[in-house]
Amino acid sequence: MTSDVxxxxxxxxxxxxxxxxxxxxxASMLVGLIVGIFQATTQxxxxxxSYVPKLVAVFTTLAIIGPxxxxxxxxxxxxxxxxISLVR
Numbered sequence: 771m772t773s774d775v776x777x778x779x780x781x782x783x784x785x786x787x788x789x790x791x792x793x794x795x796x797a798s799m800l801v802g803l804i805v806g807i808f809q810a811t812t813q814x815x816x817x818x819x820s821y822v823p824k825l826v827a828v829f830t831t832l833a834i835i836g837p838x839x840x841x842x843x844x845x846x847x848x849x850x851x852x853x854i855s856l857v858r
Contacts, residue, residue, distance in 0.1 A: 779850060786846050790839045797831040798824045 805820040832839075 782846065786842060790842065793835050794828045794831045797827040801827040 801823050802820055805823055809815060809819065
């Protein structure tokens with residue numbers, strides 16, 4: 771296996787991780803911003819208030835994009851496993 775192949779696989783894997791984690795992270799950030807604005811306007815300074823809405827937003831996002839994300843991960847894994855026979 772040449773270093774070019776290894777670097778290409780590593781790059782594609784890292785891009786896939788970035789792509790798959792972008793939606794839940796953005797949902798969490800958006801809900802955190804909304805809860806932060808709510809806390810600032812109502813002067814409720816409870817630190818644990820933001821955890822439940824963030825968890826709900828992340829799990830909802832994962833449920834929505836789950837089939838697509840699994841499909842992308844399976845596609846990447848099958849690409850890697852199919853190319854193992856080509857490498858000596």
